[in-house]
Amino acid sequence: MPAGRVTSFPAHTAQDPGFEARVRASFARQRFMATIGARLLRVGAGEADIELAVREELTQQHGFLHAGALAAAADSACGYAALSLMPAGAAVLSVEFKVNLLAPAAGDRVVARGRVIRAGKTVTVCWGDVTAYAGDTERLVATMVGTMMTVRDRGLTD
Amino acid sequence: MPAGRVTSFPAHTAQDPGFEARVRASFARQRFMATIGARLLRVGAGEADIELAVREELTQQHGFLHAGALAAAADSACGYAALSLMPAGAAVLSVEFKVNLLAPAAGDRVVARGRVIRAGKTVTVCWGDVTAYAGDTERLVATMVGTMMTVRDRGLTD
Amino acid sequence: MPAGRVTSFPAHTAQDPGFEARVRASFARQRFMATIGARLLRVGAGEADIELAVREELTQQHGFLHAGALAAAADSACGYAALSLMPAGAAVLSVEFKVNLLAPAAGDRVVARGRVIRAGKTVTVCWGDVTAYAGDTERLVATMVGTMMTVRDRGLTD
Amino acid sequence: MPAGRVTSFPAHTAQDPGFEARVRASFARQRFMATIGARLLRVGAGEADIELAVREELTQQHGFLHAGALAAAADSACGYAALSLMPAGAAVLSVEFKVNLLAPAAGDRVVARGRVIRAGKTVTVCWGDVTAYAGDTERLVATMVGTMMTVRDRGLTD
Numbered sequence: 001m002p003a004g005r006v007t008s009f010p011a012h013t014a015q016d017p018g019f020e021a022r023v024r025a026s027f028a029r030q031r032f033m034a035t036i037g038a039r040l041l042r043v044g045a046g047e048a049d050i051e052l053a054v055r056e057e058l059t060q061q062h063g064f065l066h067a068g069a070l071a072a073a074a075d076s077a078c079g080y081a082a083l084s085l086m087p088a089g090a091a092v093l094s095v096e097f098k099v100n101l102l103a104p105a106a107g108d109r110v111v112a113r114g115r116v117i118r119a120g121k122t123v124t125v126c127w128g129d130v131t132a133y134a135g136d137t138e139r140l141v142a143t144m145v146g147t148m149m150t151v152r153d154r155g156l157t158d
Numbered sequence: 159m160p161a162g163r164v165t166s167f168p169a170h171t172a173q174d175p176g177f178e179a180r181v182r183a184s185f186a187r188q189r190f191m192a193t194i195g196a197r198l199l200r201v202g203a204g205e206a207d208i209e210l211a212v213r214e215e216l217t218q219q220h221g222f223l224h225a226g227a228l229a230a231a232a233d234s235a236c237g238y239a240a241l242s243l244m245p246a247g248a249a250v251l252s253v254e255f256k257v258n259l260l261a262p263a264a265g266d267r268v269v270a271r272g273r274v275i276r277a278g279k280t281v282t283v284c285w286g287d288v289t290a291y292a293g294d295t296e297r298l299v300a301t302m303v304g305t306m307m308t309v310r311d312r313g314l315t316d
Numbered sequence: 317m318p319a320g321r322v323t324s325f326p327a328h329t330a331q332d333p334g335f336e337a338r339v340r341a342s343f344a345r346q347r348f349m350a351t352i353g354a355r356l357l358r359v360g361a362g363e364a365d366i367e368l369a370v371r372e373e374l375t376q377q378h379g380f381l382h383a384g385a386l387a388a389a390a391d392s393a394c395g396y397a398a399l400s401l402m403p404a405g406a407a408v409l410s411v412e413f414k415v416n417l418l419a420p421a422a423g424d425r426v427v428a429r430g431r432v433i434r435a436g437k438t439v440t441v442c443w444g445d446v447t448a449y450a451g452d453t454e455r456l457v458a459t460m461v462g463t464m465m466t467v468r469d470r471g472l473t474d
Numbered sequence: 475m476p477a478g479r480v481t482s483f484p485a486h487t488a489q490d491p492g493f494e495a496r497v498r499a500s501f502a503r504q505r506f507m508a509t510i511g512a513r514l515l516r517v518g519a520g521e522a523d524i525e526l527a528v529r530e531e532l533t534q535q536h537g538f539l540h541a542g543a544l545a546a547a548a549d550s551a552c553g554y555a556a557l558s559l560m561p562a563g564a565a566v567l568s569v570e571f572k573v574n575l576l577a578p579a580a581g582d583r584v585v586a587r588g589r590v591i592r593a594g595k596t597v598t599v600c601w602g603d604v605t606a607y608a609g610d611t612e613r614l615v616a617t618m619v620g621t622m623m624t625v626r627d628r629g630l631t632d
Contacts (some may be wrong), residue, residue, distance in 0.1 A: 030219050031216065031217045031218040031267075032215065032224035032226060032227055033217045033224075034215075035216065036193075036226075051285050055192045055421075056189050057189055057190065058189065058190050059188070059189045059190060060187075060188050060189075060190060060234075061185070061187040061188050062249065062314050063316060066176040066230060066234075067229075067233050067252045067255070068190060068194075068229050068230020068231070068233050068234070069190055071230070071233070071257075072224060072226020072227065072230065073226070073234070074227070075224075075225050076226070091220065093259070094225045094259050095258070095259060095463060096257060096441075096463055097191060097225070097257055098256035098414060098619065099256075100253070100254040100599050101252050101253060101254065102599055103592070109464060117574075117576065117617060118614065123465070123572050125412075125617070126575055140592065143591060143601075143619060144164075145572065145619050147574065149243070149438075149439070158219060159378040253569070253621060254570060254599075254621055256414045256461065256572060258433075258441050258461055275416075275459060276419070276456065280623075281623070283570075299435065301414055301433060301441070302460060304460060305413065305416065305569060305570055305621065307596075307597070328554035342535045343533060345533050345534075346533070347530050347532065347533045347534075348531065348532050348533060348539075348540035350531075351510075351531045351532065352509075352542075374509065375505045376503075376505075376550075377500045377501070377503040378565065378630050382504065382506035382507075382546060382547050382549075382550075383545075383546070383568045383571070384543070384545050384546020384547070384550070385506055385542070385546065386572075387542050387545040387546070387549070388540060388542020388543065388545070388546065391541050391542050391545070392539075392540075396499060407536065408574070409524070410541045411574060411576060412574040412575065412576060413541070414571065414573075415545075415572075416557075416569070417568050417570065419571060420567075430517050430533065451476065472536050474537060
């Protein structure tokens with residue numbers, strides 16, 4: 001565990017036993033995740049981890065990962081953490097998120113971890129963090145707190 | 159002007175008369191902007207506009223633009239709005255930003271506009287908004303407020 | 317108008333013609349607004365302005381207004397801007413807000429202005445700004461973007 | 475520990491061995507903390523806990539604690555967590571914070587806990603959470619992530 005990662009979250013119970021397959025199928029439809037080379041690692045009840053290889057195509061002007069690429073991975077991690085707790089048939093939309101950039105993101109790869117802080121009927125609040133790995137070292141490079149909404153009956157499915 | 163765009167900002171004066179060339183050169187080094195197909199439109203003192211064509215490669219699971227793609231464009235727009243007011247030799251880094259998603263982003267293209275609300279010696283606060291255009295219609299789809307930092311003497315240049 | 321205030325917002329139409337009385341009655345029930353000496357100035361459709369006299373009781377350690385006092389006034393201004401557009405019988409709750417502090421808040425009084433950026437059925441996004449007045453001068457000291465929720469059938473009324 | 479509290483944070487080492495006295499003296503100068511009846515409980519390196527008794531004077535229109543009162547306590551907790559790691563002679567100012575409201579805040583008292591996520595030379599990022607206590611039960615009611623700035627040579631001391 002990297003110094004600085006915030007790691008204790010409540011345990012959650014999923015309403016839909018098929019949540020993992022549902023999350024993985026939805027992730028597979030996110031074309032932007034493929035475009036940035038993101039991979040969905042672990043999915044748990046209220047949890048989702050997404051890995052992003054550090055590639056030149058994702059950098060900002062100083063050669064670090066662009067904050068937008070970090071935000072994309074963390075937003076999807078938070079969104080899928082939230083979706084894992086929603087009932088079958090619901091869809092998830094991001095309402096808002098804030099990203100704090102803690103250190104320049106470089107290395108081999110980053111992992112964005114999304115965790116549900118509180119799941120409500122309509123609104124779910126998630127924590128996200130992004131850790132960069134370079135060989136044996138790791139560093140917390142960004143945090144997110146975001147609000148996700150459970151959407152029904154708008155013609156959207158996840 | 160789209161209903162809903164927030165548009166009045168203070169007028170700023172750039173310290174560096176060469177700000178526009180500096181901003182454009184830095185934007186050209188942002189590989190991630192090329193990856194998502196973003197184009198730097200207008201650069202003014204305290205202002206930068208970035209256009210993103212709506213393409214399938216940028217979508218989330220429902221076919222809308224991924225919030226991360228919107229955040230990337232808005233973050234760069236805010237960062238370059240801030241950089242335009244910084245002295246030559248300084249570099250810009252994002253400290254934090256919050257994005258509120260107002261409506262699903264679809265259409266032909268979106269424009270992210272960054273505007274400096276307050277420029278300080280170390281910290282600059284920016285407003286960003288993202289408007290989606292579909293034929294003759296337009297819609298505000300996201301807002302951002304972000305903090306940018308002026309960096310000197312860390313081996314970074316912009 | 318102070319340099320730096322963001323001032324253009326969409327025009328809104330209230331669903332409930334009695335919105336002003338409803339907002340004023342709800343404000344009068346906010347004991348915390350009385351505690352900090354806040355006064356509700358103007359109420360419009362999608363707009364609310366709250367004034368706070370600068371008093372020692374509201375200061376932080378350097379003698380400026382505490383960020384929490386600014387946040388309280390701006391949160392109420394945003395919440396009542398949102399409530400003004402909600403149907404009669406609904407109640408408003410804050411989901412989240414971010415405050416950026418732009419300058420130390422001092423002077424005679426501050427005015428927090430809340431404006432609706434986008435009103436949705438469930439979620440309303442608002443802009444808030446806080447301007448400090450000292451004699452003839454004024455200064456934008458804080459901004460807020462916040463999310464407000466329309467609540468029905470939870471035993472809450474506004 | 476309440477279900478839902480995020481509790482693992484990095485261990486920090488204070489530069490100034492007299493940090494606790496410095497934090498307590500600064501807190502005692504925050505008139506607004508006295509106004510809302512806040513008490514500084516624990517101070518550690520990178521940590522500060524502030525207690526607020528639930529009183530009618532602090533409520534919003536439905537009788538819950540006003541989000542501004544929660545924000546005030548959490549902002550001070552985050553600011554003092556940050557100050558504890560700053561060198562003697564430095565002062566702390568809030569740059570920005572976001573608050574997510576998770577549940578209505580009621581009960582006997584709330585405790586706002588501030589923890590440093592990352593301490594930099596200029597900018598420190600903190601986590602804050604607010605837990606409400608009612609008899610034997612407790613509930614996480616709000617979270618904060620905020621940015622604090624180390625200020626020197628502006629005539630401010632803490």
